Amino acid sequence: MRDLVIIGSGPAGFTAATYAARANLAPLVIASSVAVGGELVRTTEVENFPGFPEGVMGPDLMEHIQEQAERFGAEIVYDDVTAVELGGEVKRILLGNGRTLEARTVIVATGAAYRKLGLADEARLSGRGISWCATCDGAFFRNREVAVVGGGDAALEEALFLTRFASKVHVVHRRDTLRASKIMQERAFANDKITFIWNATVSGVLGTSEVEGLALTDVVSGERRILDVAGVFVAIGHDPRIHLVQDQLELTREGTIAVQGRTSRTNLPGVFAAGDVIDPHYRQAVTAAASGAVAALDAERYLAAQTTFASPLTAERSPALPDSLEPSAGSIAVPEIGAKAKEGSGGSALSSTRIRVFGADWCGDCRRTKKQLTDLAVSFEYIDIQRDEVAAAQAREISGRTNIPVVVYPDGSHHVEPSNAEVEARLRALALL
């Protein structure tokens, strides 16, 4: 039985972990199987997080915040939570690997997920020209024309980043003014490679196996036109990730988890929520981090009150990780979760005796995979696709995708954006562990 399990590894989750670890709550962070570090690992420069006058790269910031939590004893599990049972005094958390954890308190810090365009061809062409992460996938579009859909800070940030690779970046926005901050607008307007297509919505994505263009509709005149682009980056907002808890926790009108006043307390005792999943308005790294601190302090007070009032549950504290990960007797319903890693095989012509990881410095998942292989003492070759055009083409040829990391195993098989569990399973199957 854990004192505290934290679901989510963004600024909210890891800051909660730092506070809780310093309070001797031995928190366990379920960091997800991919996208560890949350939204900031998808971005480049973060200029507004306090303490970094020169700015800091998003993935670097998240690595620092994680290291800080681990330094005080927070434990991290690289897996997804697939179901929770939060109603009783003992909370139960089911992981993707089938194990169930028990905890006295839970902090939900699952953030917000990018919004999709909602078009028929979106799923089919996702990773084949449609992307939600310029920093991860931008290098695949060297000297090509691309589009960014959206008009907020995130959209302009994506557009500015893409100018490093693309020959032209078209920002497609459904209004005639941008929502983005003034400073971002000034930067985008000053960039020769960026053009704006105003009052336009995307009515279709063209292409059979890869994106070849966008069908746009002018919202004022109703006119339709085709925009020839090889890639489209979608930045039209986020929705709070509430699917795990929506039947158990009260929600606000905006669909975020409802908390009491300035606390992180939800409608269920012992369940706290923090970060973008409770925040329809501010959604910043610093507000998420602050909210994580509040949640840890609330959880600490809740546990202290339980001890004061002699709850039998607080007699034992925080056993080591392996015990807490033992399967528990009961089982709870598992809701469907989204598709995770994609897998490929074959390609023996490209096989090599070493494992090869195609990635980029700015890609958080690439860092996670590199770290995993390093921790496992598995020898591998790392190939940065952003520095090497040929490498980008090779990664795309092997995987047929425009996503990284691509891990190529000595037998020629490969994984695209794999979870740690998938990499480990493949290494074991190949007797490399």
Ligand SMILES: Cc1cc2nc3c(=O)[nH]c(=O)nc-3n(C[C@H](O)[C@H](O)[C@H](O)COP(=O)(O)OP(=O)(O)OC[C@H]3O[C@@H](n4cnc5c(N)ncnc54)[C@H](O)[C@@H]3O)c2cc1C
């Ligand atoms: C492109 C971009 C640029 C940005 N730039 C800035 C900036 O410059 N400055 C700034 O202040 N903010 C910026 N933001 C906003 C900032 O990233 C968010 O406000 C912040 O990350 C929210 O933190 P969070 O911890 O609430 O959630 P997130 O960062 O979204 O983290 C949530 C975590 O929960 C995990 N998770 C979700 N469901 C599960 C589950 N079932 N099991 C396990 N784990 C799960 C996710 O994988 C993720 O790791 C940017 C956002 C984007 C998209």
